[in-house]
Amino acid sequence: MQLSASSITKTRTICGYCGVGCSIDLMVRNNRIVGVQPAMDGPANEGALCVKGQFAYDYVHHPERLTHPLVRGGDGQLHRASWDEALDRAAAGFLQVAEKHGRYAVYGVASGRTPSEADYLMQKFIRVGFGTHYIDNCSRA
């Protein structure tokens, strides 16, 4: 296989593991991550990187990644579903729970792994949807 440096693009981002926040350049070829370079000008790491940050990126392209929504069927198993079907089911379920048990019956758990935009919307979902503060993230365990 011919490897050409020109076919590799670099994207500056932040390592996704611990809270240090090392700056890295993702090397991408044909829509696949092929390497990670520590950023010498990264404010947290100044060129340093650990074994996870340097090498533990291939999970992104792992064949077990979820590629479509799943919905539990009448047989008790999870089955492939369309986005429309899965989102409608997700939404209807929360409405039903709130109708049956009240607005304190729904709880949200946000992630310490996702970007802040996801965390912000998780708390907004609970507060706008139910008027409660029944929201937390994984920091207690």
Add this chain to the structure above:
Amino acid sequence: MSNPLSDMEKPDVIFCIGTNMTEAHPVAATRLKKAIARGAKLIVADPRRIRLAEMADLYMPIRVGSDVALLLGMAHVIAREGLYDLDFMAARTEGFEEFLEHVGQFTPAWAAGITGVPASDIERAAILYGSAKPGAIFYTLGITEHICGVENVQSLCNLALMTGNLGKVGGGINPMRGQNNIQGAGDSGAIPNNYVGFQAVTDPVNRAKFESAYGRPLDGEKGITKVTALDRCGESIFGMLIDGENTIVSDPDQQHCIHALKSLEHLVVIDIFLTETGELADVVLPAAAWAEVDGHFTNTERRIQRVRKAVDPPGEAKPDWWIISQIAKRMGMQGFDYDSAVPVFNELCELSPIYAGIDWEMADGGQYQWPIPYKGHPGTPRLHETEFSNGRGKFSFTNYRDPAEVIDDAYPVWLTTGRRLESYHTRTQTGRSSGIDYLLSEETLEVHPDDVTAWELVDGGWAEMSSRRGTVKIRVEATRRSPRGTVFASFAFPEVPINTLTGSGYDPITETAELKVCPVRVMAV
């Protein structure tokens, strides 16, 4: 962290307690190594003889859960020797006379009896830290994952307050945050007591602000924590939305946790793999992963940094912001018409007093550390330089109490849990990285070689470890990293679910689980 990561190279004395930094925050630890190479002294307090302990000038092998006693003993010596900073205490704190009197009763001999650390070493540690100009404290979950996590942190604050090591270059109290964006999750208001930017939900001014911003009435009382919510599943909690957390492997008391999630009427899980938690869901929604989305992480030094999309998500996977907004819209909620992550971040900044000085465009370079109270403000690398946000620094009159469960005849061994360098949390990701899986493919129980003999175990053989909540089978590793009578394992491997055993107690204020202390029985199989 009160201080920036770059300050880690600048202390004269470094005090690390309950932090296995070379494994859990390896790149930050390189800065401590630089400080040590420059001549800084390192004090380490940890039940395990970790790598940091090997590097230390003074290593104190404390019994698990005895931190408050150690820190009170140190405060006693600093007070007795007059090593406190009287000018700082008079100008910046309140209640210091009472505090100096309070610590009079906690002699190093008393602390030695609880911690197992020789009184002479407690004296040395106190004199080293108390004489440092500056001295810096670093801690991780070894401090907070206890029933007395709050008192542990307060006891550390006491030491920094009495020695004036706050607001100074190379000083401070520095918790090392564990996950890439656990700081950002709290900053963004995903907690039951605060809106975005740590605005208390109980404050009527904040309530009015968010009722206006979100267009609906909001509760004036705090919500409940996830720990309490899991306790109430099937009783008063019947629906749950979980984003990116493998709750049943990462949380304490696994059987309780599985039962809780199974008793829900509606569980929706957003994740990148079908985790053990996703297996229990009614709806599983496939998320775009790291490297597939744009957004921001806030790191342990409060630095807001851009993450960028480099590759397309697989199949039909979508960014979390899109998925959550879609559920909200289909429930009839207003205010979720986002076309990208950009307006989400800008809304977050507008509503947050600590992010008010930035927006998506300004955050591009990653140079801002919060608080950034207004546009044009340079950000705040170092907290508390001229004043504390609450006015004066308050001393806490802490006292020692035993862990929720202590060893006895039935469960005579201390288990403490933690992380390892080569694995991350429940291995949803690192277990699917071939090189990492090669480096560390199996969990082991770290046992002192003399205990291996005494308990009739075999190095490399199997053991059965039980607590009051469950039993796991685990391979034995003889190592002097463990002291006698204390064993260690990580919670990373779902096939060795250590959190089947944990969950003895919770801090009454934070409801953080006492994951660092769990009496167990270890038997050969």
